[in-house]
Amino acid sequence: MPEGPSIVLLREEAARFKGRTVRHVGGNSRVDLTPLLGRRIKAVRSWGKHFLLEFSHVTLRIHLMLFGSYRINERKDAVPRVALQFDREEMNFYACSVKLIEQPLDDVYDWRADVMSDAWDARLARRKLKAMPDVLVCDALLDQSVFSGVGNIIKNEVLFRIAVHPGSRVGHLPPRVLSRLVHEARNYSFDFLRWKRGHELKKHWQVHARKACPVCGGPISKLYMGTTQRRTFFCLGCQHLYGPDDALSLPTEQAASSRRSRPKVQR
Numbered sequence: 575m576p577e578g579p580s581i582v583l584l585r586e587e588a589a590r591f592k593g594r595t596v597r598h599v600g601g602n603s604r605v606d607l608t609p610l611l612g613r614r615i616k617a618v619r620s621w622g623k624h625f626l627l628e629f630s631h632v633t634l635r636i637h638l639m640l641f642g643s644y645r646i647n648e649r650k651d652a653v654p655r656v657a658l659q660f661d662r663e664e665m666n667f668y669a670c671s672v673k674l675i676e677q678p679l680d681d682v683y684d685w686r687a688d689v690m691s692d693a694w695d696a697r698l699a700r701r702k703l704k705a706m707p708d709v710l711v712c713d714a715l716l717d718q719s720v721f722s723g724v725g726n727i728i729k730n731e732v733l734f735r736i737a738v739h740p741g742s743r744v745g746h747l748p749p750r751v752l753s754r755l756v757h758e759a760r761n762y763s764f765d766f767l768r769w770k771r772g773h774e775l776k777k778h779w780q781v782h783a784r785k786a787c788p789v790c791g792g793p794i795s796k797l798y799m800g801t802t803q804r805r806t807f808f809c810l811g812c813q814h815l816y817g818p819d820d821a822l823s824l825p826t827e828q829a830a831s832s833r834r835s836r837p838k839v840q841r
Contacts, residue, residue, distance in 0.1 A: 576623065577725030578620075578690045578723020578728075579723070583771065593615065595615075596614075598611070601655050603672040605674060610629065613629045615628070620690075623637060642670035649664075651739040684719075687722040689722065689760045701750060702717075703755070704721070707744055707746075711747070712741070713727055715729040715732060716804065728763065732758045732762050734808065734813060735762060741799065741814040744814040781807040784807065794808070
């Protein structure tokens with residue numbers, strides 16, 4: 575699933591369509607896109623994982639979901655979900671969720687929740703987290719109302735950076751660790767963006783889809799965790815499980831491993 579930084583790259587690439595008029599709409603979307611025909615794009619925006627083409631009367635929202643993709647001035651060998659043609663250029667979106675938003679975007683989106691936005695509000699994110707003490711941190715990071723744009727890769731890498739086990743509950747995190755969680759959610763997202771621009775993202779992964787911990791050399795655990803049941807990669811030796819009861823909710827072999835006396839690595 576494309577995460578917030580990837581949508582920022584799409585937004586930047588599509589910025590040249592601002593002010594352009596849609597000459598033809600097509601695709602196999604069930605959403606009636608004819609209201610866009612003959613209309614000029616007022617703004618190209620994004621909120622988290624949502625790509626937004628704003629017109630004077632309506633906004634086209636594209637969510638690339640798990641397997642969505644896009645092409646600008648080229649096409650895949652497949653029917654697009656949305657095809658927008660301009661005088662000499664085109665945008666095509668595949669396997670995505672499509673919606674037309676009629677309300678003003680400021681009434682729909684809280685830009686302060688977008689980790690990539692200049693309006694990001696870390697204090698607001700911290701207040702929201704404190705109001706969900708029983709939520710697992712692996713779920714909290716994927717909550718788009720708190721960390722819009724954070725996806726599974728960012729989740730796994732942020733928790734490794736701050737040495738927190740994904741099965742820890744938000745309410746069990748010490749204040750300084752909670753602050754680091756908020757800080758690194760945004761910080762890592764911009765690292766992600768920089769690495770993505772340089773076509774070197776995967777080489778910077780520390781635990782996501784890895785087999786061995788780069789710090790202690792121990793095996794990387796993989797579980798489908800939390801209410802989201804997303805793939806979660808973590809190191810039992812380096813990531814601390816906060817809270818006396820959390821270990822009981824883990825699979826038996828993982829709980830047993832978390833109690834092994836392995837040296838803790840300070841990072």
